[in-house]
Amino acid sequence: MFDFFLPKNEKKLKASLRNILGFSPKNLSLYKQAFRHNSIAKEIRDGVRDSNERLEFLGDSVLSTVIADFLFKKFPYKDEGFLTKMRSKIVSRDHLNQLSLKLGLNKFLSQSTDPGMRHSSMNGDAFEALIGAIFLDKGFYSAQNYLLNRILKYHVDVEKIIETETDFKSKLIEWSQKEKKEVQFRVMNEPARTGEQTSQRGSGNDRQFAIATFVDGEVMAEAQHFSKKKAEQLSAEATCTKLGIA
């Protein structure tokens, strides 16, 4: 394997990074550290090693912020539950490992030669550490720009990820038709006040809907939310989980 980290190969490392990043790194040592796995790192002081773990800690946050901002703007009518789920899918260890391999970061990763010391999450860790290095080297907006224009645009199929983010009410109804079961959603709060169509828990603006899901007359789950639709989804989701069809 070509060793990018020998001093004589510094020019080549810089050129390769420029290819991957789309800009010239200023402080090369940050990137070298981003690719240094703990298994070959040396102790610097008080048990702390010059591995990529500190950069990974930093990069993980930067990545979360950039994706949070991206999703916040892309989905103005989705609630924080949806945004949180979408983000955790995008930044999942599995997904980051795949990304890292696609980008060829594994070629840079300097790690122990002992195969027993290797594991695939090293690749995702290195990706996060790389984001940390960009953040320190070039600032938040360079890291954001790199992630949006080099990673999300080409390597993350957000639409496909959404598809797998299912509508649990539909899922449950579909299942019930196949299995010939009867599914019902019932509002469980106290009776509606005059003029109201549905009953809600609490008073005034504070009322939350409590929706129970029944399968063949048996209560499977109950969920509450200020929005009736949302309460139905939560109740359906809990039911799907219970039935093992989530």
Add this chain to the structure above:
Amino acid sequence: MFDFFLPKNEKKLKASLRNILGFSPKNLSLYKQAFRHNSIAKEIRDGVRDSNERLEFLGDSVLSTVIADFLFKKFPYKDEGFLTKMRSKIVSRDHLNQLSLKLGLNKFLSQSTDPGMRHSSMNGDAFEALIGAIFLDKGFYSAQNYLLNRILKYHVDVEKIIETETDFKSKLIEWSQKEKKEVQFRVMNEPARTGEQTSQRGSGNDRQFAIATFVDGEVMAEAQHFSKKKAEQLSAEATCTKLGIA
């Protein structure tokens, strides 16, 4: 209570925010949303409400990134485990609730008038949402500047937080002296190779120290790390937890 959110009070709201933030907000509606608790929010579309929850999701990440960066630079010789712990203390819900009250954000928080709907974590949530609003209104560096120069500098005693971040080996030894117990730390790996002072697991650079903690001759916990000091700390920490003295 003075209602900042009536249109006629907009000037007053802007002036109050300028006092708290140290700059003039551009997009006032973001800040209004940051202080709008779900209990009084209205549905905008598809069950999503115009409450501060989406901003809280975003602000939570921005806060994490700013604190990660701050700790990364403040503690160049601390490992990611320490940084993670320190951050979670700084951004704990309890701590954010206190912060929010100190800043008087509760005066802005527009919430349900039903006392049963109130809980103190609303204050911490509003603080995170405020960070999200600043991030969207003025960008990452304004949010960072606000947090470092208005919050951390005056309201967060980092040194005190570190003190409570204990040295578990010392803690355990102190306990043993008081309780008249004998504590020992033993390297548990295979015997040292010639010329080595301590034995380590693995080969070459991959070796990890396995350290067991004994109390009165009984194994309490074992932990592994590339650094011997760190392995001792981890092993001592697990022992403290087991003994209920952590």
